[in-house]
Amino acid sequence: MAADRRPSLDFVVEVPAPAVEFNEVYRNFVGSAGYFVANNVYSRLVVYDTGSPAAFPDLAEHWEMAQDARTLRFQLNRNARWHDGHPVTAHDVAHTHLTALANGYHAASFLQDVQDIEVIDDHTLRYALRRPNAGFLAQLGNLVFAHVLPRHLYEGTDWADNPHNQHPVGSGPFRFAEHVPGERIVLEAWKDYWGPPAGVDRVVLDIETDLDEAVRKVADGRAHYMVQDVLTFPRLHLAEHSTTASLWRKRGPGVAVLGFNHTRERWRDRRARAGVAHAVDRRDLEPLADPGWSEPYAHYLPRSVEWAYADDATAPAFDPELAGRLLGECGVTGTAPLRLVYMKTFTGHAGIAAVVAENLRAAGVDVEVAGLDSPAWSREVAGEADFDLSISGGNMIPDPEITSSRFETGGGRNHTRLSDPEADACYAAARASVDRVRRGEHYRELQRVWARNVDWVPLFWYAAYYLRSDDFFGWPDQIGFRVPFWHWGRIRPATP
Incomplete structure (x- = not known):
């Protein structure tokens, strides 16, 4: 007899707006479900949370800035892989960011000081800036603007109609699994992830445009988290008697x-x-x-x-x-x-x-x-x-x-x-x-x-208000702000 399998461990997130697409390097739809999918499907060189002045590794495991603040060198994790099995290389990074710059895509908002990106070898690259910028690393790790896309799926295509905008292939802890427009998006933990393994089996983004109901779903245990900006001061009363979720604010x-x-x-x-x-x-x-x-x-x-x-x-x-x-x-x-x-x-x-x-x-x-x-x-x-x-x-x-x-x-x-x-x-x-x-x-x-x-x-x-289930652990403030609030790769059950 086959061994019984435990039920899938889902982490359910309430989001207020449906997804348009998932390539936020190309164009940005703030607060949409696509915005949060991109942050968990794709990787970037480094990540920042506003609770910490320091950058933490993502694709880059080491970096350094020259004293003139015009050159940055990055060393990539050699184990990083795309969800289709291809290795992530410095060529992917350079192609993504240089293409965005050349065409004025969304990522160019925070890459405007980049003059050139030199690929030194498959896992090393150098950013040359057109002017000194001691704050460039903060730009590079902030929010969704500098995701890295797979060159083998985007090179030679028109980003406007590339099918992978709707079916993303990333290198993050979760891979894209299902999209029911206007209802839900499902991400699955990627078993071959090269970083710390995800602590849940699936992330289910529940599209709930009734914002009061979104709060109630987390408060009564039907969901586990809601994205920032949904819960504002006038809605706090909807969660104050919850026995399954706690409010963290800053x-x-x-x-x-x-x-x-x-x-x-x-x-x-x-x-x-x-x-x-x-x-x-x-x-x-x-x-x-x-x-x-x-x-x-x-x-x-x-x-x-x-x-x-x-x-x-x-x-x-x-x-x-x-x-x-x-x-x-x-x-x-x-x-x-x-x-x-x-x-x-x-x-x-x-x-x-x-x-x-x-x-x-x-x-x-x-x-x-x-x-x-x-x-x-x-x-x-x-x-x-x-x-x-x-x-x-x-x-x-x-x-x-x-x-x-x-x-x-x-x-x-x-x-x-x-x-x-x-x-x-x-x-x-x-x-x-x-x-x-x-x-x-x-x-x-x-x-x-x-x-x-x-x-x-x-x-x-x-x-900033965060209503989150007491059944999970791994929120930014609990792990030294090593990941931002929109990154759920460290979320895991609060008790083993």
Whole structure:
């Protein structure tokens, strides 16, 4: 008689948006199921979690940066394999990143300083940067932007219609197994993974667009985890009586910001930007705050990045009389409604957008608010610049260099098209030094420039909430932040 087999150990994750595709190196759909699949199917050279200032190995087992901060050398793990059995080589890394750069694909957002990538041998490569960048490693390990794709499946193809965008072949701890559009995606632990073996048999991503129900599923044990941004302060009560899951929270890694569409003539006038900033009453944001964890915020970086934080750099203070005068002088009042956009995936931004809109209406400005899903944001905001004002967020730690893609001239995620030569000079000076004290001085000056020129307006330092099953162990805070919150290769049963 055949031995009884134990049932499959599933780790069920609630995600709020269906997958479009799974190649996030090509294009990005923030918060979609594809975003989280990519993070667990593919590998990158190094990984970062915002809870640690250090990079940890992924494909690269060793790396070093030259003193001039213009050259990095990586040594790859010789045991790494693709899910189809082919070895992972330096040629895969170079092909992925150079192709993304040449075509302006999504990964180019964080690879813009790469001048060339030299393959020294099958497991060694050298990145040559076009300018010094002491923070480049943080860019390379941050989120989904720098996954490595299999050259043998992408070389000579059009990435737009490569079938492996829908059926990914990666080198991570889980391999792609099933996709039922709009319902679920199943990943299976890959038994030949070259790194620490996965502690669960399958990851099941359950697509649940009803966000309250997503919280309830984890709280009552039908699921085991929910991705960040679904659980915001107003939903905490849905989980407070759970007997199977616990809430872990921390100060968030970034600040929700109000951006201006700098391609529009009205926002090229500092008075107009200052008028909007003076119209914002952060006291109206206090009902959205979780005291001790999130707060209305007028500073340009989180206080938690102590080595680079400038306490003296703050946004213009609430002054309704001055706001009305400046907005009137610039012709912002009495015109067609301004279009204020936010991404619906970040559910906390809806409340922030509503407050800002009411503050502006009180100053005499007509505002229409539009919540967009990730594909619409990519098309209308990042692509067509069809907006006046935006509410957005994103990581600002552990290294402020990662903000350059959002706020530096030509940055790949700079949807507001901001271009401030003073700010650009601060970025350049900071990345040119490998000494963190000196880099911090330049970042503090950067914040003063943003405040002085009202390039954008900080609004709210948000919290990060993680509702997770007590039946599992291996969350980032439990293993020294060696993997980020979106990487589930270290998750395993809490008890053997």
